[in-house]
Amino acid sequence: xxxxxxFLMKRRASISGSEYSKKRSESYKKMCDEILFNHKMKIExxxxxxxxxxxxxxxxxxxxxxxxxxxxEIWLKLKEDxxxxxxxxx
Numbered sequence: 603x604x605x606x607x608x609f610l611m612k613r614r615a616s617i618s619g620s621e622y623s624k625k626r627s628e629s630y631k632k633m634c635d636e637i638l639f640n641h642k643m644k645i646e647x648x649x650x651x652x653x654x655x656x657x658x659x660x661x662x663x664x665x666x667x668x669x670x671x672x673x674x675e676i677w678l679k680l681k682e683d684x685x686x687x688x689x690x691x692x
Contacts, residue, residue: 626674627671627672627673627674628673630673630674630676630677631673631677633677634673634676634677634680637677637680637681637684638680641656641684642656643655643656644656645663645676646660647666647672650665650666650669651664651665651666652664652665652666652675652676652679654687661687663676663679663680663687664676664679
């Protein structure tokens, strides 16, 4: 069995990639907040299930597939399906 010296393994040289991911996630969250505020809606996250709350109703919006991309998945679903969700519940 080959021994591996953990101290000689490469580490990430730059944290700029992770900072970019964090900023991008924050921007998706902000866009979600704007959409929800403009339509007087809220979201509730229960484990991996996301529910849309509006007019005393609770509708399942989506199930998160990757917890690291939660904000993006919610934003994408809102962007794509919000008008259909509103029309279905009138």
